[in-house]
Amino acid sequence: MAAARDLRAMEMADGGDAVELAKRHLIQPWPYAGSVGNEARALIGEGDGIYITDVTGKRLIDGPAGMWCINVGHRREELARVMYDQAMMLSYNTPWYTMNAPSAELAKRLADHAPGDLSHTFFTTGGSSAVETALRFMQFYNNVRGRPEKKLILSRGGAYHGSTYLSASLNGRPRDRDWMDGADDLVVKLSSPDPFRRPKGIDIAAFCDFLVDQFRDTVARVGAEKIGAFVGEPVQASGGVVVPPDGYLKRIREICRDNDILYISDEVVTGFGRLGHVFASGDGFGIDPDMITFAKGVTSGYFPLGGVIISERLLQEMRRSNHPDAMFGHGLTYTSHPIGCAVALKNLDILEDSVLAHTRDVAPYFQAQLKTLEELPLVGEVRGVGLMGCVECVADRESKDPLQLDKDVGKRIDAHCHELGLLVRPLINMCVMSPPLIITREQIDDMVAILREGISRTMDDLRKEGVWQG
Template identity: 90%
Template sequence: MAAARDLRATETAGDGGDDAIEMAKRHLIQPWPYAGSVGAEARALIGEGDGIYITDSTGKRLIDGPAGMWCVNIGHRREELAKVMYDQAMALSYNTPWYTMNAPSAELAMRIAGHAPGDLSHVFYTTGGSSAVETALRFMQFYNNVRGRPEKKLILSRGGAYHGSTYLSASLNGRPRDRDWMDGADDLVVKLSSPDPFRRPAGMNLAAFTDFLVDQFRDTVARIGADKIGAFVGEPVQASGGVVVPPDGYLKRIREICRENDILYVSDEVVTAFGRLGHVFASGDVFGIDPDMITFAKGVTSGYFPLGGVIISERLLEELRRSNHPDAMFGHGLTYTSHPVGCAVALRNLDILEESVLAHTREVAPYFQARLKTLEELPLVGEVRGMGLMGCVECVADRESNDPLQLDKDVGKRIDAHCHELGLLVRPLINMCVMSPPLIITREQIDDMVGILHEGISRTMDDLRKEGVWRG
C-alpha cells in the first residue's frame, strides 16, 4: 500500500504542489505512519478551503466529508474567525498561565459552563483532545490522592474507544491496531466490551445486549473493587471506532453505577461537543447524563486554532477545598493553557453556533441520516449508522456473517480514492467510511455527498469482483 499512497500524493500534486510533496518526503513525519514509509511519505495535498469544500493542489474541489478531523464545524474560510485571530494577536498574542491570566479565557469558561449539564462549572484549558483526556485522568489521580485514597486509580474504558495519543490517554484506546506496536499503561486500564449493537452476539436483541453491557460493567466493579477504580471514560458516541451509537438507556445506567460506587464519570466529548449532535454538549441534552467531567476540543474553535479543555464538577472542587491538605498542588499545566487567541476564537465560534448553526444542524440531521441509510441497498454495505451529523458506512464480506475480515482490509481507502476522483473526501477506517461534514451543509449538498459515496462504493464493488476478492 506504500506505493499506492505515494501514487495518490503524486496525483494530487500540481504546479504548486511538487515542491511541498518533495519536502514532505524528505523532512516531514506524518501522523500514524507505517514503519515502511515513515519519514518518506507525502499525502494528498490540500491548498484551500471554502464552506464545506476543500481544493487539492490540482484544483479539484472536494466536499470535506470528515470536516477536517470532526472539527471544521462552521466551515472553512469564515472571515469573522480570521479577524478575531488577527485582532486578539494584535492586542495580546500570549500570556503565561502560571501567574497571569487573560480576559477571553475567563469569559469563555463562563460561557461553556452555562451550556454544561449538572454542576459542571469550571474549565481547565488544554491544547487539544488528547491533552484534555490526560488532564481529566491526572485530575482524578490528584483528587483521590488528596482524599487519602491513593489506591483508587484504575480506569475503565471500552473496546472500540479512541481517547487520544498521549501515553495515558492512548492507553484507553480500544482499537487493536492502535496498540499493536505501541506501549501503554496497561496496569492502570481495564477494558470492557464495545457498546456496538451491530457487533452484538447473534440472536441477542437490543434489550438483552444492553443488559449484558450493564451487567458486565457492574460485575467488573464488584470483581476489582470500587475502592480501586477511579474513573470511567467513555465517548457518548464512539467516533473513530466507527460512529458507534450506544443502545438507548445504556449511558444512564452506567452513570448510575459510577455514582453508586464513587467512580468519576468522564464523558469524552472531543467529537460530539460544539454542535456535532446539534447541541453544545451532548451528554445532558442528547443522552440525559450529568458526568463528573466532560472533555472537549476540535469543534470548540471549529479547527481554526488548537484548543481543548476539561469541565469539572463543582462538587469535586469543593471537596478539594474542604480537604485537610490545602497546600496540595495539582501539578499540571501546559505552556498554551488558556491561550488568549484560541479562547477569543472559541468565543466567536460559539456565537456563530448559538446564532444559527446548532438549530440548522438539528433541522438537517434527520435528512442526513435518512439519505446515508439509502446506501444499505448496496450489497457491500452491512450497516449505515449515525446520529446528528455523524455517520458511518460499514462494509462487510456478506450480510450473514457481517464479517469484514474476508474483505481487502483497505476497502475504506479504495472507496475514498474513488470518491476523491468524484469530488468527495472520505474518512476511511479499514472496512468503514466515516462522514462528519461541516455543520453548515445543506440538503442539496447532502444529496451530492451521498450520490458520490454511492458511486464510489459501486466502483469499489466492481474492483473487488474483478480481483476475485469479493463475489457479492
C-alpha cells in the same frame, strides 16, 4: 483578498515542491515503519464552506470536516478577524502567574451550557491533552482525599481517547496498540457498546442489559475502592460512529455514582454542534458527568484548543480536604491561550446564532439519505446520529466479517470518491462521514450520490479481482 489569492496561487504552483519537502523532512501522524519520514499525503490548497480544493485544483466536499472539527465551515472571515485582532491586542500570556479575559469569559459560557454542576474549565491544546488532564485530575483528587489506591480507569473496546501516553492507553480500536506501549496496569477494558456486532441471538435491549451487567460485575470483581474513573465517548467516533443502546449511558452513570467512580464524558467529537447541541451528554443523552473533555469543534479547527470541565462538587471536596497545600502539578505552556479562547467565543456565537438549530434541522435528512446506501450489497450497516455517520462494509451480512473481504476497502472507496469530488475518512472497512454543520440538503444529496458511486465502483473492482462475489 488579492493577497489571499496570490497566496493560494503560490501554494498551488509549489505543490510539487511541498510533496518533495514532505518526503524528505515531514513525519506524518500514524505512519508505518516502512514509510515513516518518506511519505506525502493528499495536498490541500484551500477551503471554502463545506469544500476543500486539492493541489490539482479538484474541488471536494470535506466529508470528515477536517477531523470532525470544521464545524462552521472553512473560510469564515469573522473567525480570521478575531485571530488577528486578538493577536494584535495580546498574543500570549503565561498562565502560571497571569491570566487573560477571553479565557475567563469562555469558561463562564461553557459552564452555562454544561449539564449538572460542571462549572470550571481547565483549557488545554487539544483532545489528547484534555483527556490526559482529566485523568491526572482524577489521580490528584483521590490522592488529596487520601485514596491513593483508587486509580484504575475503565474504558471500552472500540474507544479512541487520544495519542498521549495515558489517554492512548485507553484506546480500544484494532491496531491502535499493536506496536505501542501503554499504562496497561491502570486500565480495565470493557466490551464495545456496538449493537451491530452484539452477540448472536440477542436483541438490542438484551445487549444493553449485557453491557450494564458486565460493567457492574467488573466493578464488583476489581473493587470500587480501586477504580477512579470511567471514560466514555457518548458516541464512539473513530471506532466507527458507534451509537450505544438507548438508556445505556444513564445506567452506567448510575453505577458510577453509586460506587464513587468519576464519570468522564469524552466529547472531543460530539461537542460543539456535531449532535446539534454544545454538549451532547446532557441535551442528547440525559447524563450529568463529573467531567467533560472537549476540543476540535470548540474553535471549528481554526486554532488548537481543548479543555476539561469539572464538577463543582469535586472542587469543593478538595477544598474541604486535610491537604489544602497539595498542588495539582499539571499545566501547559498554552493553557488558556488568549487567541484560542477568543476564537472559541466567536465560534460559539456562530453556533448559537443559527448553526445548532440548522444541524438539528438537517440531521434527520442526513441520516435518512445515508441509510439508503444499505441497498448496496457491500454495505452491512449504515448508522449514525446528528451529523455523524458510518458506512460499514462487510464480506456478507450473515457473518458481518470485514477481514475476509479486504482490510483496506475503505481506502478503495475513498480513492474513487476523491476522483468524484468527495473526501471520505476511511477506517479499515468503514467510511466515516461528519461534514461541516452548515451543509445543506442539496449538498447532502451530492455527498451521498458520490459515496454511492464510489462504493459501486469498489464493488466492481472487487468482483473483477475475484475477491468478492456479492
